[in-house]
Amino acid sequence: MTPPGRRRGGPRAIVGVFLGYAILVFFALVFLYPFVIQAASSFKTEADAAAHPLSPVPDPFTTAAFAKIFDSTAFPVWIGNSILVTLLITAGRVFLDSLAGYALARLSFRGRGAVTAMIVAVMAVPGVVLLIPKFLVLNQLGIYNTYAALVLPLLVDAAGVFIMRQFFLSVPPSLEEAARMDGAGVFRTYWSVILPMARPALITLTILSFQASWNEFPHTVVAVQSPQLFTLPRGIANLVSGSLGAGTQYPLKLGAALLATIPVAIIFVIFQRYFVRGAAEGGSKE
Amino acid sequence: MAEPRRRSGIRGNEAAAGWLFVAPAVLILGLFLVLPIGMALWVSVSGWNGQGSPFAAGVPYVGADNYAELFLDDGLTRENFMISLRNNLYYVAVAVPAQTLLALALALVVNQRFLKATSFFRTAFYFPSVTSSVAISVVFLFLFANSGAVNALLAMVGISGPAWFADPRGLLHLILDGLGLVDLTAPPAALTGGGPFGLSWWEWLAGPSVAMSTIIMLVVWTTSGTFMLIFLAALQDVPVQVEEASLIDGANAWQRVRHVTLPMVKPALFLVITLGLIGTWQVFDQIYVMSQGKPANTTLTPAYLSYRTAFTDFSYGTGAAISFVLFLIIVVMTLLQRWIMRDRDEPRPRRRWWPRRRSTP
Numbered sequence: 001m002t003p004p005g006r007r008r009g010g011p012r013a014i015v016g017v018f019l020g021y022a023i024l025v026f027f028a029l030v031f032l033y034p035f036v037i038q039a040a041s042s043f044k045t046e047a048d049a050a051a052h053p054l055s056p057v058p059d060p061f062t063t064a065a066f067a068k069i070f071d072s073t074a075f076p077v078w079i080g081n082s083i084l085v086t087l088l089i090t091a092g093r094v095f096l097d098s099l100a101g102y103a104l105a106r107l108s109f110r111g112r113g114a115v116t117a118m119i120v121a122v123m124a125v126p127g128v129v130l131l132i133p134k135f136l137v138l139n140q141l142g143i144y145n146t147y148a149a150l151v152l153p154l155l156v157d158a159a160g161v162f163i164m165r166q167f168f169l170s171v172p173p174s175l176e177e178a179a180r181m182d183g184a185g186v187f188r189t190y191w192s193v194i195l196p197m198a199r200p201a202l203i204t205l206t207i208l209s210f211q212a213s214w215n216e217f218p219h220t221v222v223a224v225q226s227p228q229l230f231t232l233p234r235g236i237a238n239l240v241s242g243s244l245g246a247g248t249q250y251p252l253k254l255g256a257a258l259l260a261t262i263p264v265a266i267i268f269v270i271f272q273r274y275f276v277r278g279a280a281e282g283g284s285k286e
Numbered sequence: 287m288a289e290p291r292r293r294s295g296i297r298g299n300e301a302a303a304g305w306l307f308v309a310p311a312v313l314i315l316g317l318f319l320v321l322p323i324g325m326a327l328w329v330s331v332s333g334w335n336g337q338g339s340p341f342a343a344g345v346p347y348v349g350a351d352n353y354a355e356l357f358l359d360d361g362l363t364r365e366n367f368m369i370s371l372r373n374n375l376y377y378v379a380v381a382v383p384a385q386t387l388l389a390l391a392l393a394l395v396v397n398q399r400f401l402k403a404t405s406f407f408r409t410a411f412y413f414p415s416v417t418s419s420v421a422i423s424v425v426f427l428f429l430f431a432n433s434g435a436v437n438a439l440l441a442m443v444g445i446s447g448p449a450w451f452a453d454p455r456g457l458l459h460l461i462l463d464g465l466g467l468v469d470l471t472a473p474p475a476a477l478t479g480g481g482p483f484g485l486s487w488w489e490w491l492a493g494p495s496v497a498m499s500t501i502i503m504l505v506v507w508t509t510s511g512t513f514m515l516i517f518l519a520a521l522q523d524v525p526v527q528v529e530e531a532s533l534i535d536g537a538n539a540w541q542r543v544r545h546v547t548l549p550m551v552k553p554a555l556f557l558v559i560t561l562g563l564i565g566t567w568q569v570f571d572q573i574y575v576m577s578q579g580k581p582a583n584t585t586l587t588p589a590y591l592s593y594r595t596a597f598t599d600f601s602y603g604t605g606a607a608i609s610f611v612l613f614l615i616i617v618v619m620t621l622l623q624r625w626i627m628r629d630r631d632e633p634r635p636r637r638r639w640w641p642r643r644r645s646t647p
Contacts, residue, residue, distance in 0.1 A: 013400070020401045027392060028410045031507070035413075037435055038425045053428070053435040100311035109304030115312060122319050124620045128568040128589045129613040132596050132606050133322030136329060140339060153318035156311045186303035215418040217571050221593070233420040237575045240424055250428050257421035268416050272409060275416060276515055 035261075042066070042255030049250045065251035074227055075256060078235035082214060082260075085150050085231055089213035092155035094206050098198065100156070101164025102190055106173070116165070122158040128218060135222040149223040150231070154213060160205050167201035168194070200274075207274045211264055232260040330606035340602070352607035360484055363595075363604060368483045370586040374567060376458075376494040377502060377587070382562040385506045389513035389558060390551070394543065396514070397521045408518070412511035419508070423575035426504045427451070450500045454582035458493025495584030501572050509565065513558045520554035521547065563619040567612065588612045 036056050041049045042065050043058040052059070069075045103109070104116050134153060138144040143152070171194070179189045195202070217233040224230070230238065236256050268275055325340070333348045334340040356367045392411055396404045414422065429435045430450040437447035455470070463470045477488035494502060524547060532546045548555075570589040573579065579586035579594065588608055596605030 017400060020395055020398055023395050024401065024404070024407045028407055031411050031414055031511070034425050034429060034435075037429065041428065049428075050433045052438075053431070053433060054438045096310045096314075100308045103304045103307035107300050107304035107307065109301040112304065115308050118312070118315070118320070122315050124617070125319060125323070126564065126568050126613065126616045126620075128570050129592075129609040129616065130319065130322060131570075131589075131593055132329070132602065132609050133326035134318060135596075136325045136340065136602075137318060137322040140325070140341075152314065156314040158315060158319075161311055186300060190307075211416055215420075217418070217420050217574075221574070222597075233418055236424060237420050237571075240427065240575055241578060248431070250431070253424050254428055257418075257424040261417050261421045264416055264418065265413075268413065276412070 038254045038258055038261075042251050042258050044251050046248065046251055049254075050248065065255040068252050069256050069259070073239060073252075073256070074230065074235060075259075077228060078230050078232045079259075081150075081230060082232040084147070086210060086213045088151045089154045090206060090209040092151070093157055093160050093209040093213075094202060096156045097160035097205060098164045098195070098202060099190075100161045101166075102168050102194060104161070104165045105168035106176070106194075107186065119158045119161050119165075123162060131218060131222045134219065138223060145224050145226055145229065147229065150220060150229065153223070154216065154219060157209070157212070160209065163205060164198075164201060167198060171197060203271070204274045204277055207267060207271050210267060211275075214264055236260060326606045326609060329602050330610055332603050334602050336596075336600045336602055348603065352603040353611075355604060356607060356611065357483065363601075364484050366583065366586065366591060367588070367608060368485045369489070369583050370588045370591040372485065372490055372492070373494070373498060373584060374569070374587045376492075377498060377569065378563065378566045380494055380499075381502045381505050381566050382559060384502070385510045385513060385562055386555070386558050388506060389510040390517050390555070392510065392514045393517035393521055394547070397518060408514070411514055414508045415511040417508075419571040420575055422504065422508060423572050426500065427576055430500045448496050451497050451577060452581055453496035454584045456492025456495050456584070457499060458491055460496075461493070492584075495581070497577055497581055498585050501569070501576060501585060504572055504576075505566070505569065509562070513562070516554050516558055516561075517551055520551040524550045560619060560622050563622070564616055567616050567619065588615075 037053065040056045040058055041053070043061055043063065044052075045058075045060065045062055045064070048055075048059055100115075100119075104112060104119070135144070138149045138153070143149045175197070176189050176193055179193045180186075184193070215233060216231070217237065220231050220234040224234075227235070227238070236253070239256060240253055329340050330352055331347060331349060332340060333346040333351075339345075355361065355363045357364065395401070396408050396411070398404070431437075432449050436450070440447040459468070459470055459473075462468045468474055473488045477491065478486045481487040481490055528546055528550075529542065532542050537545065568589055569587050570593070573585055573587055573590040574593075577585040579590055589612060592605045592608035592612065594605075595608060596602045599605075
């Protein structure tokens with residue numbers, strides 16, 4: 001709250017700086033220390049986790065929880081499913097969203113306005129009220145409780161189409177016009193001239209799709225019911241709230257949740273600015 | 287498609303390519319988002335019990351019965367629905383102001399130019415927003431466990447913490463009791479006697495339960511990082527000259543926040559509030575993982591209730607009806623947001639509907 005450049009080093013400035021850092025450090029602890037507790041507790045014994053919940057140091061240090069996660073739960077299956085589903089959805093979204101976004105921004109065809117309006121309208125539909133409807137359609141199509149049910153409905157997302165459309169609208173049309181004059185077809189122009197220029201937008205879309213599909217939970221609740229088809233969030237939710245959740249077993253549960261968090265955490269640290277851009281652009285997505 | 291053509295063919299080619307390009311998106315969104323809404327609308331006026339297809343010949347049309355059950359008919363269905371609405375109303379009333387104020391405060395501090403390393407703190411505050419809601423819920427279950435970190439912290443300052451997830455007492459009841467206005471064990475007969483929609487006034491006035499307040503804290507914790515970024519983007523648009531001018535005019539720190547910064551972030555403020563209103567009506571994951579509506583239905587929300595009604599009680603019609611009521615609530619919030627966003631995108635007619643900013647003294 002101190003004017004920059006003026007009175008620097010005065011007593012009020014020092015108080016301001018001190019207060020500023022005190023607030024920042026306090027909230028950094030509030031936002032990050034739960035993760036420290038989580039990581040530490042997953043290496044604790046059950047008794048230690050219950051007796052010293054605040055301690056960041058496991059005493060004694062043990063990997064028993066992780067051994068148990070891999071031996072006595074279906075964790076490996078969940079991870080496999082999560083990786084498969086995430087890869088398919090991310091690839092589908094990046095390809096199909098950008099394809100549709102490009103057409104809506106650049107190609108003139110009858111019904112373009114209607115399709116754009118549909119995309120915008122669909123973006124406004126709250127996901128949680130679609131739980132029963134989605135189940136109904138999956139059931140009707142006969143794909144309930146299959147991999148197709150996990151992947152197909154999420155293969156395109158309206159917000160991604162919209163982000164790509166906005167991006168392509170901002171690209172000057174001169175380049176593709178040149179390519180088209182040279183006789184390149186629409187798809188070739190798109191594939192070898194436009195897409196390479198869209199790298200930043202594509203990276204943003206990839207990151208957002210990865211994060212959304214890796215973390216996706218409510219959709220899996222209405223799409224599948226066999227434990228063989230559970231993804232990580234669904235498996236962990238079952239571990240915690242189902243019959244297995246009886247008793248505490250906190251090191252085990254926290255360890256499982258930690259393993260589910262690590263991939264997104266790594267991507268977040270590396271591609272932070274793309275996350276920030278995504279949050280600023282797609283403000284309407286949670 | 288990639289065949290070179292004469293120039294006259296390009297337009298026709300483009301129309302075909304356009305449809306081909308949008309076809310997968312239209313197909314998937316139509317099949318899994320638009321069509322299901324129509325199907326659910328039918329189910330919400332049917333008596334389908336989950337057996338076979340809801341479109342089979344034997345499924346009865348029941349008109350508005352499922353909706354009447356929610357609002358008019360005295361019974362358990364209405365009671366649960368009204369309890370879920372009450373819970374979510376209190377949840378919204380606490381969570382939205384809390385996350386908005388926290389996000390704004392964090393953004394104001396992170397935006398201070400005299401502080402270094404703010405990008406680290408910005409990252410730290412934002413990190414919880416990108417992690418899995420299920421994983422975070424597990425962490426909070428542990429933090430708020432009876433022998434968890436929060437109660438350990440409270441014990442340090444001599445407070446014996448509650449059994450968070452087992453405590454159905456309403457905060458408003460506790461406050462009124464603490465003030466000596468009412469007695470929790472013997473609530474006033476005037477309030478318990480009756481009330482709208484089958485819930486007594488006493489129940490309507492419970493406030494969020496202790497269990498619900500842990501979920502509120504969780505959600506505030508995970509959303510304020512994202513909202514902070516929205517505020518930061520707005521704050522960075524405040525021209526340096528404006529700030530300097532107010533400095534030269536001798537405005538103090540509070541006056542600058544009040545008369546310079548706040549008016550500039552007003553559009554962002556409205557955006558964050560409406561996004562919050564939309565998001566808080568959709569709380570589902572956390573309830574599913576942490577409480578399943580317990581204790582004593584005090585963490586039941588319409589979203590979770592619709593799921594439970596359909597998938598564990600097999601009353602698909604009632605479940606779908608709850609979804610549509612919730613849909614209506616959220617659509618109203620979304621329209622509000624659209625309206626605000628439009629105002630924000632087109633700078634010309636802005637500030638029509640909120641109080642005109644008084645010129646700084």
